[in-house]
Amino acid sequence: MKAVALLGGPKAEWPQNLRQKLLHAQEMGQLLVGVDRGSLLLLELGLKPDLAIGDFDSLKASELGELEKNCPDIRYSVPEKDDTDSELMVKTVFKAYQVQSLTIYGATGGRLDHYLINLMMFLAPGMRPFAEKVRICDRQNEIRFFNPGKHEIERLSDFPYIGIWNLEAVQNLNIIGAKYELRHFNSSYPIMWGSNEFKPASSSFTLTSDQGMLAVVYSRDLKKYDNI
Amino acid sequence: MKAVALLGGPKAEWPQNLRQKLLHAQEMGQLLVGVDRGSLLLLELGLKPDLAIGDFDSLKASELGELEKNCPDIRYSVPEKDDTDSELMVKTVFKAYQVQSLTIYGATGGRLDHYLINLMMFLAPGMRPFAEKVRICDRQNEIRFFNPGKHEIERLSDFPYIGIWNLEAVQNLNIIGAKYELRHFNSSYPIMWGSNEFKPASSSFTLTSDQGMLAVVYSRDLKKYDNI
CATH class of the missing domain: 3.40.50.10240 (Thiamin pyrophosphokinase, catalytic domain)
Known part of the structure; x- marks a missing residue:
């Protein structure tokens, strides 16, 4: 199985036709994952995540309720923890879901601390085994x-x-x-x-x-x- | 003297009121620098760069002519050279113009190879002495x-x-x-x-x-x- 994940980065950086890409991926049996606010963005696109990960502290109660109604596997991360939400997502899809590859959208632009975490998280020893199975995509770049x-x-x-x-x-x-x-x-x-x-x-x-x-x-x- | 430089990154990443910031800087006697397409963007903002650096290979002849009419110091870089245009600009303002500090706009977003060059160029041994005198600014981030x-x-x-x-x-x-x-x-x-x-x-x-x-x-x- 393959996985495709949406993070909460700015929509302006999304590739064209992202909704169609994600819809097609899910129809082909790929695991659709939302990370924190990215889970809500999936719902806004009319897509139901198979897995949602985050502390969700920026979501309103009504938004979180909507997510809980529409996602079968929600994993709540602990703020002020060792792993960032992005790292936790990568480990969960490869370890718990045993996916073969992962495409990440919504990881670029916006706050540079978030952006650089997403680019450099694979340097951590526990993340290196997954590095070659991941690609990060936005409207102008694809990173492997x-x-x-x-x-x-x-x-x-x-x-x-x-x-x-x-x-x-x-x-x-x-x-x-x-x-x-x-x-x-x-x-x-x-x-x-x-x-x-x-x-x-x-x-x-x-x-x-x-x-x-x-x-x-x-x-x-x-x-x-x-x-x- | 201080310097302020505009690179060719996407306008969507500019801080609010960039034109006013640049205009105010030049009125206060700061050196206004355009790097490659950033020089043209300065002209489009109604500002005349004091210094322009780049290979300018993406500019039309008429655009380059306009720049040559409106900028007293144009330094042509050699494509396929060792220093990127960004590095050449930093070295020129600190060595030739002896400025005390440099604020860089237009360095973020867009092509990630350009973006990361701008963030990591200070690691080169010849650039480290200037690192603490530089800040890179966009609409959401300031990097020192x-x-x-x-x-x-x-x-x-x-x-x-x-x-x-x-x-x-x-x-x-x-x-x-x-x-x-x-x-x-x-x-x-x-x-x-x-x-x-x-x-x-x-x-x-x-x-x-x-x-x-x-x-x-x-x-x-x-x-x-x-x-x-």
């Missing part, structure tokens, strides 16, 4: 995570630009077969290698490292029809 | 950077939430006198400590580390009048 090793990075249509991000210290980073290559690079601190691209005729490039988590940020500029 | 040492973090009105971010491995991180404290914390990887707050009666808290750059992210939720 890679543990050390050798990875073939596939082209995604609609996303012409590639950023390679070592989220932490990295040893022997190699970017091979992309427009801009890098060989045997070491760094004690994170770097975003932005504005890279696939070579015109190639559908993939190779990314390797001996140590340090990497992310690939697929991105695109907004076009006029994107309703900036 | 701190090298190792002891720092008093002052309350900013309008920003109730605080995130503490070790941008890299950190040794002996202490957050003392905030709502949530942390003592003698070590990590080999970056962490965002989000949703912290000032104590009700206090106007500051203390942040210290022995090693590792830190950022303080002041943030706020959007309110109804914010025109989400």
Whole structure:
């Protein structure tokens, strides 16, 4: 089973046609998950979450009542706890629901403390095993995570630009077969290698490292029809 | 002299009344800087940049002509170079113009490779001396950077939430006198400590580390009048 989750980030960052994407996912048997205010946003879209996680302290009693009527599995997190709601959601879908992969929407934009938690939570030791099974999507970006090793990075249509991000210290980073290559690079601190691209005729490039988590940020500029 | 710079990030992330802020800054004698498309955005706001930096490859010839007529110092960067336009701007204002501080707008949102470059560029050895003199501002966040040492973090009105971010491995991180404290914390990887707050009666808290750059992210939720 796959899972798709909506967090409470600003709607302005949602991909186009998010409702249709989520509806289609649920119709295909994927687990639909709401995180905190994201659960309410799912109800507002006319979708019933299969699982809702959060402390829900920003919801009115009537909103929480509506959620309780429409969601079979609500897990209340404890504020001032160790795991953030986002981390708790990732652990729950992979451990309790044994899903194979997770697509996250509503994780970007807005408050930067929330945004960076969502981007960097996979660095925690208990989260690293799930990193490669997750993608974070918004209207301009798709983010995928890679543990050390050798990875073939596939082209995604609609996303012409590639950023390679070592989220932490990295040893022997190699970017091979992309427009801009890098060989045997070491760094004690994170770097975003932005504005890279696939070579015109190639559908993939190779990314390797001996140590340090990497992310690939697929991105695109907004076009006029994107309703900036 | 102080400097204020506008980058080419999405207008939706601009603070309210950005034009007035920039106009006021220039009237007070601050250096007004445009970075790449941000230079054009300044002209569109009716403001003439004192300095413009970029490769300007996304500008039409007529737009570049307009910029050349209205800006006394244009520095053309070389695409496919080592420094990004953002880094080149920071180095130019501090080295060539000897400014004391720099406020950056238009650095957030949009393409995540650009956004993360702007947040993490101060980790490069040649950039670290400037980190504490810079703040990055958008409609919901203000970000300040701190090298190792002891720092008093002052309350900013309008920003109730605080995130503490070790941008890299950190040794002996202490957050003392905030709502949530942390003592003698070590990590080999970056962490965002989000949703912290000032104590009700206090106007500051203390942040210290022995090693590792830190950022303080002041943030706020959007309110109804914010025109989400």
